[in-house]
Amino acid sequence: MTPVLSLRGISKSFPGVMALSGVQLDLYPGQVTALVGENGAGKSTIVKVLTGIYQPEEGTISVDGTAMRFATPGDAAKAGVTAIHQETVLFDELTVAENIWLGHAPRGAFGLIDRRAMRSKAVELMRSIGADLDPDEVLKDLGIASKHLVAIARALSIDARVVIMDEPTAALSHKEINELYELVETLKAQGKAILFISHKFDEIFRIADRYTVFRDGQFVGEGKIVEVSETALVQMMVGRSVDQIFPKRTHNVGAEVLRVAGYNHPTEFADIAFTLRRGEILGFYGLVGAGRSEVMQALFGITKPSRGACMIDGKAAIIRTTTEAIAQGIVYVPEDRGRQGAVKGMPIFQNVSLPSLAQTSRGGFLRLAEEFKLARDYTSRLDLRAASLDQDVGLLSGGNQQKVVIAKWLATKPRVIILDEPTKGIDIGSKAAVHEFMAELAAQGLAVIMVSSEIPEVLGMSDRVIVMREGRIVAEVSGEQMTPETLVRAAAGIQEAA
């Protein structure tokens, strides 16, 4: 059988990161190909290449054996490639039919939109996927599941031959997931090639015919699902430990600093309980959306847990605002550096002193010399590279911005530092500097929580790892139990192999 769509040697890089290097992918008519890989393996990037949002630097895309170039999303659509995205992009104020046909509505006389044709074709399309919605209903009045069906109908409205489903079941209930499976069967029967991206192994083994594995932007392997076991697939995903050097650490774990018990949130997490000791690095692993950041932000006073208690040094601590968290010695280096971490537009020294203004000022009056001293002390420890401390933080590279954010927190002399994806999107050099520094902090007796989706980082840095899945803690491992397989299995919800 020949593939409808075939990618060969595709490479795509971003400043400091090689997102894809020489990957290949084949999609066959009437078959579901599952694309599996860890967070950051390059799955989302390949979807963007396939839909014409990114242009690869190297490699060929061929449709029915003819090489093509997807310079724009329009080109990809013309070639019959369509995607149903993780976050469905729809318009709440438009009707179902308008959402389906926006941008390529059927035209009538004088090039005006032929609303009658639009409606009837929308109904026809929806019937083909088993949806029974009123084409004139405004989208905001529909539930999530119905919106999803509209998104699927929209994806199919371009007469697609290749359908990409990027984690389509993430937001769906059990019943809706079963309906989606039926839909996938329908599309298969119509001879469409389907690329199915999912972290859930039960799903993959249920509906996929073939698989392709990516790891760290590289192609690892492919084959038929019936010929592979879960264990083999996991091994391909995590591979051998990546050649990355982590600092040697002296494990010098002291007394308990933080104890969290029974943390609950109405929607984000439930039954969170763990302890943290001085000098310890506690890793939090899980898939994107497992609720790790939400737990940390609750600890830091951003989101409020509906129930639960938090003790610092054995005393109950009430944390309702970030101000209170900082006063208790808990600080948080956020994942979204640009929005939550650095104040772009303000100079480095002012960023560093921001949470310490009470210390650097006297009676509410600023003392610039003290601020510069503070900034100099802490940024030099992190080997910050900048033209001057008066430089706008927004002009620094991602890695150096991260150093400023970390310096800002260290200047408050915290007891617990939470780092959320501390090395996401920063260059290798800065990554190593951040790792070294984390080890140094722990050695000095600080308690460190590191949320990370990178297995090598989690394993290389942590004393202990907590794995979260769908808002709950599903595993806590330390010592020899800390293997890539245990983490991936726990995060993906795979039962222990018999």
Place this chain on the structure above:
Amino acid sequence: MTSPASPSVTRNVPDRLQSSFTRGVRSWEMLLLVVLVLVFSANSFASPYFLNVWNLSDATFNFTEKAMIAFAMAMLIIAGEIDLSVASIIALASTAMGLAMTAGADTPMIVAAGIATGVACGAVNGVFVAGFGLPSIVVTIGTMSLFRGISFIILGDQAYTNYPKSLAFFGQGYVYWVFSFELLLFVLAAIAFYILLHRTSFGRSVYAIGNNATAAQFAGLRVVRIRFILFLLTGLMSGIAAVCLTSRLGSTRPSIATGMELEIVTMVVLGGVNILGGSGRILGVVLAALIMGCVTFGFGLLNVPGIVMSIFLGLLLISVIAIPRLLAHKFKRA
């Protein structure tokens, strides 16, 4: 540290690259100063009556009341908010002064009524914006109608005119020679707001919130409280301006200070405050106030109609803001 990625050599990052002199010369304030000198000289040549201390002293009343509010407005805009209800606060505060007078209050009580009303109006705006998280432009457009509306209900087509003689000092009195009480207030307000914005940690927090409110919250700043205080301050300054204006006019009508909010926002933006928040300085607002005062006075002496004055100020605003950006854009391309 042993890895090659982080050499043990401590890198010396200097505190600052440019001296304060260089930064001063290249600043927005320097541009405004040039404009001010040009406007002032042009006026001196255009009319023989311009360079007269008493005339100039009279001319300061063109901007003192607006500028007092503009300082508070500048801080509000730097923090990423705006208050369009300031002129209506003046109307309501002035009406409150009239009510107090009718009830037989003496001058200190009348002044207190005006200022307290201003602060209360600021608190109303603050509760809606900081407390409930509503967009300030919407809230203050609403209170703009609300405050003046209350004033209209109380006064209708009437006016309060019988203010005690001692009240006149606030808007008509002189502290020394040609220097009026209002001019003194303007100078004191400028100094106070300069210190508050540039020399205190409160002022620093205002910049942080204007540049990135989320990150400011993540850094432990009490964003809600700071926003609320800024609205209170703007209300306070509007109340003080209401006392001065009422005293100067000697009367209160519901239409008092109509349209003043836009002149104040113009002053703030001309002063170099980014309308999107995050940057701006009090010195710039002071210079912008002087420029606007000079233009108004100079054109007045030449009997230029008010509408032409508005056109000139509009063009001045657009060109002062647009020209540096266009030039920067051009240089970047070249």
